[in-house]
Amino acid sequence: MKKLPTKILIVDDEPDIIEILKYNLDKEGYDVKSANNGKKAIEKAKKYIPDIIILDVMMPEMDGIEACEELKKISKLSNTRIIFLSARGEDFTQIAAFDAGADDYVTKPVKPKILIKKISSISKRINNNLSNVLDLGDIKVDKESYLITINKEDISLPRKEFELLYLLASKPGKVFSRDEIMAKVWGTQVIVGDRTIDVHIRKLREKIGDKCIKTVKGVGYKFKLNVKKK
Amino acid sequence: MKKLPTKILIVDDEPDIIEILKYNLDKEGYDVKSANNGKKAIEKAKKYIPDIIILDVMMPEMDGIEACEELKKISKLSNTRIIFLSARGEDFTQIAAFDAGADDYVTKPVKPKILIKKISSISKRINNNLSNVLDLGDIKVDKESYLITINKEDISLPRKEFELLYLLASKPGKVFSRDEIMAKVWGTQVIVGDRTIDVHIRKLREKIGDKCIKTVKGVGYKFKLNVKKK
């Protein structure tokens, strides 16, 4: 199996950062390009179609968040993952970043090992088609195709339903509050009515059976692993 | 059961903004005060001890960031959350400045519904700051899944019961007074009758055995580790 190197675009206004990242990523065999502001990043991304874009949050002119929003609109880049780079792990920026559609987040100062690890796991997914599949035994949830598989039967889910299920299934057992669900599936800058989540939950239960998703009243919902009997 | 309104302080130099926010928040039943600059904000905050401060980033004299840093130094305000108000784009490059310790942000023009949503989720969070999994040997208390485990058997508890147990179990041996329990489990903004706690204690004892929780008459309750006899 021959594989083309994963293409990475680094976007930062500080040449030092670009240099150090480029050095480290080159060494790992990635195909690395760079840009020093948001506008150029968009140009280059269109031409180059990188697999991964590493985007500094703070840049003059067009900041990373704006740039990200623009990038997300470009259909050629629909398979491109975006990793944000920012000075601090402020919740705040993270909220804004994920609203804009970031896939991951790294804080400065960048530890090359951490970045490389994230990148290699993302690029594995891209190459090996090891893709975003959650395998929960009885049920498989595949983010590439927005399909779930129950007892070898494929069911296709609409986007919101899928994302909701994907979120819950990403941490079986964990209770997700409504707020958390709202923030992760709908984003923090969108408002929908109270019953919207319930309706989606209802539809999911209709399709995948109602044992899978449990309500914890006053707290949230959780995905329940099928309990083995003793 | 009675609920005291959440106290909010709005700080902005534009009277129009204050007015529109005040109008919307009043309508929701919040207790709203306002200030038109950073200095006054600090004065009023000291006196009024709001639960939430909505702070415009850009103001003459003392801007929101400075004000936030000052506010964070005031110990009486340690439980006060701060929401920044900023114009989109303009401010995102200055995100580094938000080291100041904001809890959330809203962009102008403000959509009242979004603001209200954020406020309600923050005020929920204020009362919910207990962390995650307690392992007491015989018994495990897992806040992530709202489950407790006794002898490898999972028991799911309703919210209040769970939180009550979680509180007691967080410091085995320590006696928690009723006041303390009220404040931590119900929050300072809710008033319920005297017998409510007892009833929850009763239900807990029913489910986890009555050796675990001990009454110290006139003082409170404590969680007791099971001492194994020989």
Add this chain to the structure above:
DNA sequence: TTTCAATATTAAGTTATTGTTAAGTTAACT
């Protein structure tokens, strides 16, 4: 040991939260 405020207990309200359905909107695709 008596007393009495503090807690226990039980069952019966109440309320908050979620479930459900159907009917609107919106968005996506041909």
Add this chain to the structure above:
DNA sequence: AGTTAACTTAACAATAACTTAATATTGAAA
């Protein structure tokens, strides 16, 4: 533009969770 699916809203029902109320019991102080 028209058609369809997806998504959201709205109205109401259902229910678990929670609180109260009424009464009994307890245990520390007198």
